[in-house]
Amino acid sequence: MDIILKIRRFNPETDTESRYQDFRIEAEPDERILDVLMRIKRFQDGTLGFRKSCAHGVCGSDAMRINGKDRLACKTLVRDVAQHGEESVLIEPLRHLPVERDLIVDQTAFFERFRSVKPFLINKEPPPERERLQSPKERMAFDDATNCILCSACFSACPILEENQSFLGPAAVVQAFRFLADSRDKGFEERLPVLNASDGVWPCQNHFECTRACPRAIKITKRINETKRMIEAYQKSQSENK
Amino acid sequence: MKHTFDAIIVGSGGSGLYAALEVSAKAKTAVLSKVYPVRSHTGAAQGGISAALGNVEADDPRWHAFDTVKGGDYLVDQQAAMLMAEEAVQAVYDLENRGLPFNRTPDGRIDQRRFGGHTRNFGEAPVRRACYAADRTGHMILQTLYQQCIKNGVHFYDEYQVLDLALKDNQCAGVVALQLSTGEIHVFEAKTVLFATGGFGRMFKITSNAYANTGDGPAICARRGIPLQDMEFFQFHPTGIKGLGILISEAVRGEGGILRNNRNERFMARFAPTLLDLAPRDMVSRAIMTEIRSGNGIRGDRKIDDYVHLDATHLGKETLQSKLPDITDFCKTYLGIDPAENPIPVLPTAHYGMGGIPTDTHGRVVIDNKGTLIHGLYAVGECACVSVHGANRLGTNSLLDLVVFGRRAGRHMADYVNHGDPAGIATDATDFSREWITRLTAKKKGPHGGRIFDKMQRTMMEKVGIYRTETHMARAVGEIQTLRERYMMVRAEDRRNAFNTDLLELIELGNLLDLSLITAVSALNRRESRGAHSREDYPDRDDPQWLKHTLARLEKDDVGLTYKDVDVSLWKPKPRTY
Ligand SMILES: Cc1cc2nc3c(=O)[nH]c(=O)nc-3n(C[C@H](O)[C@H](O)[C@H](O)COP(=O)(O)OP(=O)(O)OC[C@H]3O[C@@H](n4cnc5c(N)ncnc54)[C@H](O)[C@@H]3O)c2cc1C
Ligand code: SF4
Ligand code: FES
Numbered sequence: 001m002d003i004i005l006k007i008r009r010f011n012p013e014t015d016t017e018s019r020y021q022d023f024r025i026e027a028e029p030d031e032r033i034l035d036v037l038m039r040i041k042r043f044q045d046g047t048l049g050f051r052k053s054c055a056h057g058v059c060g061s062d063a064m065r066i067n068g069k070d071r072l073a074c075k076t077l078v079r080d081v082a083q084h085g086e087e088s089v090l091i092e093p094l095r096h097l098p099v100e101r102d103l104i105v106d107q108t109a110f111f112e113r114f115r116s117v118k119p120f121l122i123n124k125e126p127p128p129e130r131e132r133l134q135s136p137k138e139r140m141a142f143d144d145a146t147n148c149i150l151c152s153a154c155f156s157a158c159p160i161l162e163e164n165q166s167f168l169g170p171a172a173v174v175q176a177f178r179f180l181a182d183s184r185d186k187g188f189e190e191r192l193p194v195l196n197a198s199d200g201v202w203p204c205q206n207h208f209e210c211t212r213a214c215p216r217a218i219k220i221t222k223r224i225n226e227t228k229r230m231i232e233a234y235q236k237s238q239s240e241n242k
Numbered sequence: 243m244k245h246t247f248d249a250i251i252v253g254s255g256g257s258g259l260y261a262a263l264e265v266s267a268k269a270k271t272a273v274l275s276k277v278y279p280v281r282s283h284t285g286a287a288q289g290g291i292s293a294a295l296g297n298v299e300a301d302d303p304r305w306h307a308f309d310t311v312k313g314g315d316y317l318v319d320q321q322a323a324m325l326m327a328e329e330a331v332q333a334v335y336d337l338e339n340r341g342l343p344f345n346r347t348p349d350g351r352i353d354q355r356r357f358g359g360h361t362r363n364f365g366e367a368p369v370r371r372a373c374y375a376a377d378r379t380g381h382m383i384l385q386t387l388y389q390q391c392i393k394n395g396v397h398f399y400d401e402y403q404v405l406d407l408a409l410k411d412n413q414c415a416g417v418v419a420l421q422l423s424t425g426e427i428h429v430f431e432a433k434t435v436l437f438a439t440g441g442f443g444r445m446f447k448i449t450s451n452a453y454a455n456t457g458d459g460p461a462i463c464a465r466r467g468i469p470l471q472d473m474e475f476f477q478f479h480p481t482g483i484k485g486l487g488i489l490i491s492e493a494v495r496g497e498g499g500i501l502r503n504n505r506n507e508r509f510m511a512r513f514a515p516t517l518l519d520l521a522p523r524d525m526v527s528r529a530i531m532t533e534i535r536s537g538n539g540i541r542g543d544r545k546i547d548d549y550v551h552l553d554a555t556h557l558g559k560e561t562l563q564s565k566l567p568d569i570t571d572f573c574k575t576y577l578g579i580d581p582a583e584n585p586i587p588v589l590p591t592a593h594y595g596m597g598g599i600p601t602d603t604h605g606r607v608v609i610d611n612k613g614t615l616i617h618g619l620y621a622v623g624e625c626a627c628v629s630v631h632g633a634n635r636l637g638t639n640s641l642l643d644l645v646v647f648g649r650r651a652g653r654h655m656a657d658y659v660n661h662g663d664p665a666g667i668a669t670d671a672t673d674f675s676r677e678w679i680t681r682l683t684a685k686k687k688g689p690h691g692g693r694i695f696d697k698m699q700r701t702m703m704e705k706v707g708i709y710r711t712e713t714h715m716a717r718a719v720g721e722i723q724t725l726r727e728r729y730m731m732v733r734a735e736d737r738r739n740a741f742n743t744d745l746l747e748l749i750e751l752g753n754l755l756d757l758s759l760i761t762a763v764s765a766l767n768r769r770e771s772r773g774a775h776s777r778e779d780y781p782d783r784d785d786p787q788w789l790k791h792t793l794a795r796l797e798k799d800d801v802g803l804t805y806k807d808v809d810v811s812l813w814k815p816k817p818r819t820y
Contacts, residue, residue, distance in 0.1 A: 011738060011740070012740055013738050013739065013740060014738070030576075032576075041692075041743075041744070041747075042690070042691075042692030042695065042696075043690075043692050045735070046690055046734060046735030046736050046744035047735055047736040047738070047744060049741045049743055050743070051277075051281075052453050053277055053281050053283070053452040053453050053454045054281075054283065054285070054286050054452045054453075055452065055453060055488075056286070056486075056488045056572060056576070057571075057572075057575070058285055058286050058378075058381065058568070059277075059280075059281040059282075059283070059285055059286065059452065060280065060281060061277065061278075061281050075575055077575075077576075100423060100740065100741060101738075101740050101741040102741075104741050107278075111278075115392055118393075119389050119392065120341060120389035120390060120392060120393040121340060121341030121389070127335075127339035129335075130335055130351075131335055131338040131339070131344075131351060131352050132338065132339065133349075133350035133351065134346055134350055135346060135348075135350050136345070136346045136347075136348065138346075139343060139344075139345065139346050142343070143343075143376075146343050146375070146378075146381075146382065146385070147378065147381075149280070149285070149381070150278075150280050179341075182341070182343070184341070185341075217571075
């Protein structure tokens, strides 16, 4: 069947504003949107810009807005967005990040926030000769948070970021939680200033848009709330100790 | 723009990042990567990393080394394999200590599971040697190493595509790279350079490999006169999702999954009575193709796109959810089936290049049988050939290769920068790259590369695939040569500088064409069957003639071949049965 991809385009060297361009193309229901984009690029218009790599939803390169939803092009099948042919599918770059070209956005701000939460194991005690022990239950406590592929879909989906561009954002909190909930990590206090700042975890108002968008099925909103509870528990214990 | 460093790492997959952690602690280092580090294909690795920890049953590094040698059909350099198996144990503990969230045993240790070709006591029965984090082991390795790089302030140049290597006599001088966001050419002068650019599965039509896996490092080296080793050995993984090539990890069979034909028969019992579905990959892939050719595929029409079933229905929802969650998700997303209820339709998929840039066990590039070095030049990971994988790699041994040899190369580089003078980069270092780009962008007319890409992938898949013959391969060589000629006429449609992905893809196509030619010629010349190189006209392994590594040199439009000894100092080659 034929479908029409309506793609938002922008080339900083020639355009002052973005514009939409239609591509009519034959597509099979079981194909990925990424396959269709690749065919456009290889056989219709080589100038179309987008990122891609793994093509099966594990590298985080090709998050974009498809019919207004933040998704990975390689994890969205044609049949998810078009059943009968002749449908028009809207393809746009992610929000809240500057567009560099067509569907390519500058993720610097996203990665800066990721780095700001110290996303690495903090434990100053020398490790034992073998592995640090951890029970299966302790390991599962942060399991879904380890799945993040830093695709920025949640960052684009977040309604808070629309109003408050300095909000830490969902993924950075997930990454912090991944360590806060790891029985081997001792970095809570080091991460606290960033998380507890006014633009840290607190602006989140439980819209759940990030959770709906996440291609790795991370319970983002839940993890943000758990992080808030950890901070509150810590503050309570601090004031009791005084 | 010109930059000066002590050490340059090209590539930020598992191998590049591990080396970067080591060398950056002691020398001024930069990591260049054409994709964001966390997008590297190491993140796609699923099943596990092997080490004889013995956490769930008795194990021994010597058994691991032996399995590696036998799995590689005796083309493995045996001391290198032994070293890898011995250092594996500490390497896995290091990863855990740095935060890697492995699955755990009830007593809190790193859990281990079975994988193809890994056995107890020199082949008795499968052993649990693969350490794993669900079916996301590579993702966790990549994340953990990147986290450590952030912690240690490693300097990254993200989205820089390296185009060329600068050599001065037998010494490395630096690299030339294109900055994707601006189209600007940069020169990185350095005393030492490490290539860690990963695999090149994109030369085949159906592959488990990422779009970025285009073999840039080996192709760059080949054009600079460095031979590539054992390129005829390319592994087809038995279980890719039919049609798409997306990998279904061997861990599915490690956990008990079974391959079945259209009579619901467990056909591996006929091909490998002891290890059954956990025989090495080359054997399982051939078994599947043999079944399909004899009309035992699910459709039974003997066509090469017929398929078989991977049955995991008896593993139960819980095991699938806790140990193979991503596989379950892939099946649901791409096939619309739940592996707990339906068998998975699978077919072999081009997966892993055993060959690559020849190195010693410090990652130093060695260009001949006499041990001649290119001073300051290193390679590790899938783009390199140590050789620990020989003619067929065992599952979980690649991730291990990355960390063991990534670490060794990084340490050696840190030491190397303290000795001798830099070669100094020549003023004309960028000429080759500039000419290449001009050729691709300045023309008024010319075909686009899309069709050449397609044709190359089909040629390699059909004629230099799982089963090979003289006639087919000779034809493939001719076809690739023609495509290389047509490539000279190709023109990029995109003329802009910022994120000209059209240009980048054409550059990658050029790299793949060079590697395809080298692969096809190396394969055509090896008149025996060994590991993944399986010839219908020479079905047996021929040790007297062919127990040797191929060294293939790109000489303009031809390939010159020489050979190199294999280290068989530990175990005498024996027939390979399982
Ligand atoms: C689906 C899948 C599953 C796998 N599962 C397993 C498993 O369970 N166990 C196992 O042991 N092995 C597994 N493997 C194999 C293993 O994952 C790979 O061989 C390994 O990760 C390769 O790592 P690397 O560091 O060599 O390269 P990669 O991780 O591929 O990284 C290559 C890097 O080089 C960079 N690069 C490439 N070209 C250039 C250039 N021109 N300029 C700048 N940078 C460049 C890229 O940006 C990237 O950062 C699997 C492979 C696949 C495809
Ligand atoms: S939390 Fe989910 S949506 Fe957000 S960056 Fe990570 S994987 Fe993407
Ligand atoms: S291309 Fe890797 S997530 Fe889509």
